Amino acid sequence: MVYNNKHTPEKIVGRTSNLTIFLGILYTSLSIVAITGITSLSARGYGIQSIIIGSTIIGLGYGTRYGSKTCLYMATVLFGMLAAYFMYNLLINKSINSIVRFAFSVWAVSTLTRTIPEMARLKARGSSPDRSSRYKDFFLRRTQYK
Numbered sequence: 503m504v505y506n507n508k509h510t511p512e513k514i515v516g517r518t519s520n521l522t523i524f525l526g527i528l529y530t531s532l533s534i535v536a537i538t539g540i541t542s543l544s545a546r547g548y549g550i551q552s553i554i555i556g557s558t559i560i561g562l563g564y565g566t567r568y569g570s571k572t573c574l575y576m577a578t579v580l581f582g583m584l585a586a587y588f589m590y591n592l593l594i595n596k597s598i599n600s601i602v603r604f605a606f607s608v609w610a611v612s613t614l615t616r617t618i619p620e621m622a623r624l625k626a627r628g629s630s631p632d633r634s635s636r637y638k639d640f641f642l643r644r645t646q647y648k
Contacts, residue, residue, distance in 0.1 A: 511620040515566065515574075515631035518617040522563030522577050525610055530556030547591075555584075566621075569630040574621050578614040581607050 536548035565573025585607035
Protein backbone atom coordinates (compact mmCIF):
# COMPACT_ATOMS: atom_id res chain seq x y z
CA MET A 503 0.00 0.00 0.00
CA VAL A 504 2.91 2.39 0.52
CA TYR A 505 5.12 2.64 -2.51
CA ASN A 506 8.27 4.78 -2.61
CA ASN A 507 7.37 6.33 0.76
CA LYS A 508 4.08 7.61 -0.70
CA HIS A 509 0.75 7.01 0.92
CA THR A 510 -1.72 5.60 -1.53
CA PRO A 511 -5.41 6.56 -1.40
CA GLU A 512 -6.16 3.04 -0.15
CA LYS A 513 -3.81 3.50 2.78
CA ILE A 514 -5.15 6.95 3.65
CA VAL A 515 -8.79 5.85 3.57
CA GLY A 516 -7.91 2.71 5.53
CA ARG A 517 -6.19 4.70 8.27
CA THR A 518 -9.09 7.11 8.48
CA SER A 519 -11.58 4.29 8.80
CA ASN A 520 -9.41 2.73 11.53
CA LEU A 521 -9.42 6.06 13.40
CA THR A 522 -13.20 6.27 13.11
CA ILE A 523 -13.66 2.70 14.33
CA PHE A 524 -11.25 3.30 17.24
CA LEU A 525 -13.08 6.44 18.37
CA GLY A 526 -16.41 4.63 18.10
CA ILE A 527 -15.14 1.72 20.20
CA LEU A 528 -13.70 4.13 22.78
CA TYR A 529 -16.96 6.07 22.99
CA THR A 530 -19.06 2.91 23.24
CA SER A 531 -16.86 1.22 25.83
CA LEU A 532 -16.81 4.31 28.07
CA SER A 533 -20.60 4.47 27.79
CA ILE A 534 -20.99 0.82 28.73
CA VAL A 535 -18.73 1.32 31.73
CA ALA A 536 -20.79 4.37 32.73
CA ILE A 537 -24.00 2.34 32.59
CA THR A 538 -22.53 -0.47 34.69
CA GLY A 539 -22.16 1.83 37.65
CA ILE A 540 -19.28 4.29 37.46
CA THR A 541 -21.08 7.49 38.35
CA SER A 542 -18.22 9.81 37.41
CA LEU A 543 -18.60 8.79 33.76
CA SER A 544 -22.38 9.04 33.94
CA ALA A 545 -22.04 12.61 35.21
CA ARG A 546 -19.87 13.44 32.19
CA GLY A 547 -22.60 12.56 29.73
CA TYR A 548 -21.96 8.93 28.90
CA GLY A 549 -25.03 6.71 28.79
CA ILE A 550 -27.49 4.93 26.52
CA GLN A 551 -27.45 7.73 23.92
CA SER A 552 -23.66 7.52 23.81
CA ILE A 553 -23.82 3.78 23.13
CA ILE A 554 -26.07 4.46 20.14
CA ILE A 555 -23.77 7.22 18.88
CA GLY A 556 -20.67 5.06 19.40
CA SER A 557 -22.23 2.11 17.60
CA THR A 558 -23.18 4.40 14.73
CA ILE A 559 -19.61 5.69 14.54
CA ILE A 560 -18.29 2.11 14.43
CA GLY A 561 -20.71 1.25 11.63
CA LEU A 562 -19.73 4.36 9.66
CA GLY A 563 -16.06 3.47 10.10
CA TYR A 564 -16.63 -0.01 8.68
CA GLY A 565 -18.71 1.44 5.87
CA THR A 566 -15.85 3.79 5.01
CA ARG A 567 -13.38 0.92 5.17
CA TYR A 568 -15.38 -1.00 2.59
CA GLY A 569 -15.64 1.95 0.22
CA SER A 570 -18.85 3.84 0.98
CA LYS A 571 -18.60 7.55 0.24
CA THR A 572 -21.91 8.08 1.99
CA CYS A 573 -20.54 6.62 5.23
CA LEU A 574 -17.50 8.89 4.95
CA TYR A 575 -19.71 11.97 4.50
CA MET A 576 -22.03 10.92 7.32
CA ALA A 577 -19.08 10.29 9.67
CA THR A 578 -17.69 13.73 8.84
CA VAL A 579 -21.03 15.39 9.59
CA LEU A 580 -21.54 13.37 12.78
CA PHE A 581 -18.12 14.27 14.15
CA GLY A 582 -18.73 17.90 13.15
CA MET A 583 -21.96 17.89 15.15
CA LEU A 584 -20.19 16.24 18.07
CA ALA A 585 -17.44 18.88 17.91
CA ALA A 586 -20.05 21.64 18.01
CA TYR A 587 -21.82 19.96 20.93
CA PHE A 588 -18.60 19.51 22.89
CA MET A 589 -17.62 23.13 22.17
CA TYR A 590 -20.98 24.19 23.57
CA ASN A 591 -20.35 22.03 26.65
CA LEU A 592 -16.89 23.54 26.97
CA LEU A 593 -18.33 27.05 27.02
CA ILE A 594 -20.97 26.08 29.58
CA ASN A 595 -19.02 23.73 31.89
CA LYS A 596 -15.38 24.72 31.29
CA SER A 597 -14.14 21.21 32.07
CA ILE A 598 -11.16 19.18 30.89
CA ASN A 599 -13.51 16.42 29.73
CA SER A 600 -15.15 18.77 27.23
CA ILE A 601 -11.75 19.93 25.96
CA VAL A 602 -10.57 16.36 25.36
CA ARG A 603 -13.78 15.28 23.65
CA PHE A 604 -13.78 18.46 21.53
CA ALA A 605 -10.14 17.87 20.53
CA PHE A 606 -10.82 14.27 19.47
CA SER A 607 -13.86 15.37 17.47
CA VAL A 608 -11.96 18.15 15.68
CA TRP A 609 -9.11 15.74 14.94
CA ALA A 610 -11.57 13.25 13.48
CA VAL A 611 -13.33 15.93 11.39
CA SER A 612 -10.04 17.19 9.96
CA THR A 613 -8.88 13.66 9.14
CA LEU A 614 -12.21 12.71 7.57
CA THR A 615 -12.30 15.94 5.55
CA ARG A 616 -8.81 15.30 4.15
CA THR A 617 -9.91 11.79 3.20
CA ILE A 618 -12.87 12.84 1.04
CA PRO A 619 -10.73 13.61 -2.07
CA GLU A 620 -8.82 10.36 -1.58
CA MET A 621 -12.08 8.42 -1.54
CA ALA A 622 -13.08 10.17 -4.76
CA ARG A 623 -9.80 9.04 -6.35
CA LEU A 624 -10.48 5.48 -5.21
CA LYS A 625 -13.97 5.51 -6.68
CA ALA A 626 -12.70 6.99 -9.94
CA ARG A 627 -10.23 4.12 -10.27
CA GLY A 628 -12.83 1.55 -9.21
CA SER A 629 -10.71 0.48 -6.27
CA SER A 630 -11.57 -0.25 -2.65
CA PRO A 631 -9.72 0.84 0.49
CA ASP A 632 -9.78 -2.67 1.89
CA ARG A 633 -8.75 -5.03 -0.86
CA SER A 634 -8.27 -8.13 1.21
CA SER A 635 -9.20 -8.94 4.74
CA ARG A 636 -9.42 -12.34 6.29
CA TYR A 637 -12.67 -11.35 8.01
CA LYS A 638 -14.15 -9.90 4.85
CA ASP A 639 -13.11 -12.98 2.88
CA PHE A 640 -14.57 -15.27 5.55
CA PHE A 641 -17.97 -13.57 5.53
CA LEU A 642 -18.08 -13.19 1.74
CA ARG A 643 -17.21 -16.85 1.34
CA ARG A 644 -20.02 -17.83 3.71
CA THR A 645 -22.58 -15.71 1.84
CA GLN A 646 -21.46 -16.91 -1.60
CA TYR A 647 -22.18 -20.55 -0.76
CA LYS A 648 -25.70 -19.88 0.53
